[in-house]
Amino acid sequence: MTATLTEPRLAPPPIEPSSTRRREYPALAALLIGTAVAYLWNLSANGWANAFYAAAVQAGSVSWKAMFFGSSDAANSITVDKTPLSLWPMEISVRIFGLHSWSMLLPQALLGVASVALLWAIVRRNFGASAGLLAGLVLALTPIAAVMFRFNNPDAMLVFLMLAAAWAMTRAVADGRWRWVLLTGVFIGLGFLAKQLQVLLVVPALALTYLIAGPPTLGKRIIQLFGAAAAMVAGAGWWVLLAELWPASDRPYFGGSQHNSIIELTLGYNGLGRLDGNERGSVGGFGGGEQLPSGGGGMWGTPGIGRLFEPAQAGQIVWLIPAALVLLLAGIALRGKLARTDPQRATLILFGGWLVGTGLVFSLMKGIFHPYYTVALAPAVAALIGAGSALAWQHRDRLWVRLAAVLAMGLTTATAWIILSRSTSFVPWLRWAILVGGIVATALMLIRLPRKGGLAVAAAAALVGLAGPTAYAVDGIATAHQGPMPSAGPAVRGAWGPGGPHGGDHGMPNGRTGNGGPGNGNAGPGNGIPGGQHGMGMNHGDTANAGPGGNGGNEGGPGGFGGPAGGMMSASNPSAQVTALLKADGSDYTWVAATVSSNAAAGFQLATQLPVMPVGGFNGSDPSPTLAQFQEYVQVGRIHYFISGNQMGGDRGGNGNGESRSQSAQITAWVKEHFSSQEVDGITLYDLTSPKTT
Numbered sequence: 001m002t003a004t005l006t007e008p009r010l011a012p013p014p015i016e017p018s019s020t021r022r023r024e025y026p027a028l029a030a031l032l033i034g035t036a037v038a039y040l041w042n043l044s045a046n047g048w049a050n051a052f053y054a055a056a057v058q059a060g061s062v063s064w065k066a067m068f069f070g071s072s073d074a075a076n077s078i079t080v081d082k083t084p085l086s087l088w089p090m091e092i093s094v095r096i097f098g099l100h101s102w103s104m105l106l107p108q109a110l111l112g113v114a115s116v117a118l119l120w121a122i123v124r125r126n127f128g129a130s131a132g133l134l135a136g137l138v139l140a141l142t143p144i145a146a147v148m149f150r151f152n153n154p155d156a157m158l159v160f161l162m163l164a165a166a167w168a169m170t171r172a173v174a175d176g177r178w179r180w181v182l183l184t185g186v187f188i189g190l191g192f193l194a195k196q197l198q199v200l201l202v203v204p205a206l207a208l209t210y211l212i213a214g215p216p217t218l219g220k221r222i223i224q225l226f227g228a229a230a231a232m233v234a235g236a237g238w239w240v241l242l243a244e245l246w247p248a249s250d251r252p253y254f255g256g257s258q259h260n261s262i263i264e265l266t267l268g269y270n271g272l273g274r275l276d277g278n279e280r281g282s283v284g285g286f287g288g289g290e291q292l293p294s295g296g297g298g299m300w301g302t303p304g305i306g307r308l309f310e311p312a313q314a315g316q317i318v319w320l321i322p323a324a325l326v327l328l329l330a331g332i333a334l335r336g337k338l339a340r341t342d343p344q345r346a347t348l349i350l351f352g353g354w355l356v357g358t359g360l361v362f363s364l365m366k367g368i369f370h371p372y373y374t375v376a377l378a379p380a381v382a383a384l385i386g387a388g389s390a391l392a393w394q395h396r397d398r399l400w401v402r403l404a405a406v407l408a409m410g411l412t413t414a415t416a417w418i419i420l421s422r423s424t425s426f427v428p429w430l431r432w433a434i435l436v437g438g439i440v441a442t443a444l445m446l447i448r449l450p451r452k453g454g455l456a457v458a459a460a461a462a463l464v465g466l467a468g469p470t471a472y473a474v475d476g477i478a479t480a481h482q483g484p485m486p487s488a489g490p491a492v493r494g495a496w497g498p499g500g501p502h503g504g505d506h507g508m509p510n511g512r513t514g515n516g517g518p519g520n521g522n523a524g525p526g527n528g529i530p531g532g533q534h535g536m537g538m539n540h541g542d543t544a545n546a547g548p549g550g551n552g553g554n555e556g557g558p559g560g561f562g563g564p565a566g567g568m569m570s571a572s573n574p575s576a577q578v579t580a581l582l583k584a585d586g587s588d589y590t591w592v593a594a595t596v597s598s599n600a601a602a603g604f605q606l607a608t609q610l611p612v613m614p615v616g617g618f619n620g621s622d623p624s625p626t627l628a629q630f631q632e633y634v635q636v637g638r639i640h641y642f643i644s645g646n647q648m649g650g651d652r653g654g655n656g657n658g659e660s661r662s663q664s665a666q667i668t669a670w671v672k673e674h675f676s677s678q679e680v681d682g683i684t685l686y687d688l689t690s691p692k693t694t
Helices: 018-040 049-060 063-067 088-095 101-127 131-142 143-148 155-175 178-213 218-245 260-276 311-334 343-364 371-394 399-421 430-445 451-478 578-584 598-609 629-633 662-672
Strands: 589-594 612-615 640-646 673-681 683-691
Touching: 018 101, 018 131, 018 451, 049 063, 049 088, 049 178, 049 598, 063 088, 063 260, 088 101, 101 131, 101 143, 101 155, 101 343, 101 371, 131 143, 131 371, 131 451, 143 155, 143 371, 143 451, 155 178, 155 218, 155 343, 155 371, 155 430, 155 612, 178 218, 178 260, 178 371, 218 260, 260 578, 311 343, 311 371, 311 399, 311 451, 343 371, 371 399, 371 451, 371 578, 430 451, 578 598, 578 673, 589 598, 589 662, 598 612, 612 662, 629 662, 640 662, 662 673, 662 683
Parallel strands: 589 612, 589 640
Antiparallel strands: 640 683, 673 683
16 A cells, blocks of 8 residues: 555545636636737837847847857857847747847747746646636736836746746646656756756745655655756756857857856856856946945845835835735645645645745845846746635635735735835825725625625725736836836836936836936936946936936946947947948948947947947956957958947956956057047947058
8 A cells, every 4th residue: 555545635626616617718818818919019119128139139030150159249259148048039030020129029928928828727727717817817917027028138938938847847746757847857957048047946946846745756756856957957958068069269259257158157147146246247347245335235236035125126026925925824724734745735835935935035145136037936926826815715714714815915905005105106096096995805805705795805806906016017018118127117216227226216227217316317326336437327228317426428438328329238329320331331341340348239230230249248348359359350351340439348447356457448448549530420430440540
């Protein structure tokens, strides 16, 4: 007799009324069609979105080698600072439909619809149709999800693959077959190729779920998990192995690394550096834990248990997190005495571990942290709301369950009030409506009502709970988002945007204008980067005005951003005259131009659709190319122009790590010494085919 025969019998899966089952697929169709319409609506308004990745999409659409490596330019000088999987669907779409914003962003929106469908399937399997539909709806309406599934950062692909791994794990828990366990590992490996180590945040939850709830014996479960680890390595390792074995002279430099190594990039800048803040080649050359001169937390917020509730992050994801945690604990308690292999408890463990583990890492990490990272929490929050609500409804006759529901509703109402109070001009009546509706729903939950009355209260509670996130999501969809740091919702006092972390109601990093702090225009206090030389108050392509202590706009200098030449955090915006100048005889050169930093290069490349060399990669701090390599390229006539502007790396001494002057700074100085400049529509160009005469 096996040990499992002595375990408590599983509770039967939830039985829903036949009317619910009949309405399920029309409701699912409405959910998915509605999500598709919302995510595709006015998609081209985002333009090139993050021009850093848009330039790589353009490169990969004309060069298979650039596509394979994720190169920033079709001539394959350097890659983006990520593995390339997230770029591939966009590049294929551009190859089919041509290069424009819609064709690039279409796959991202479709990944959003697919993620909603996948979450519905996961939650429905063990909690029923209503739970699955609610989970999918919550994911679709999560503000930061509504933004990121319309944007070209890697996070859309990352979220989809994390969900795919969760789906495979729920199948593995159901029957214990090797194929599902191995498929879980493969999806995680592919997630690595989308955004490297961030996908590993869900691995502990996946492993713990199978270790606790997998049907086979303990020994076999452990062996299967080792098999999943091997599948994970295989899922990512094939590309890493090819990339590392490829001769360095015949491939692009791995952007974001200091020694042309994808392993170094993975473990350093995109790995441990994000956790401890010691990021070699970080933005501006400063580690994530640097303190701003104006006081307060680090450049990326204050690490700590409350970080997600700070203004910059709260409106993106936090609305339903307190309720999700309450429903998680209630659900675990309700399933506590059932068999080890109970699939409902396994699902709660999976998504609960996902939420808690990932949330803690985001809260405590000391390196680069952007609000949009929190989209990785959205599936876990949505799943717990859907599953937990279904369990609470099923056991609503128990007083303590109703009390748990009351607590969840009360915390949701309070959280929405706090978030909406941070921007009182944004739909000003909404927080009062939520407050009143939340109080009424909370009071009615205490009463044991008949089924129809209970359904009415549950519907009201869902309406109140989703009102705030829906408003933010609608605002996110209706607003154009451009630049490297998108976010959902209105400008919020105290949120960190490119204008500084504490500059009042300044613009959030979503491409819109806000109000400055003590200074004027769009900037915060003028100390956007430690050192306080130049304000970061730009809106990703717009001219910026600094607060006290710095300059902004087109005259940014060493730390400046914005202007037609672009900069480290804003894409260049060349005029028609500059574009025509670059395109003239452009096919005669390997690179029609070179400029410091990938964002500065991106605008010129997208305008001309010809390779532009991003000297120094994203931050201008990568040693690619070296001065000697650049001089050789110039000598043999492979680069036509060098464009000088506001790029940080080209004018700074050193690379922020206490080392000698960066290669990009040396290249800039050498060009200025040996070639004459001309200014065209606010952009300074050096013709590298015409050296100065002595």
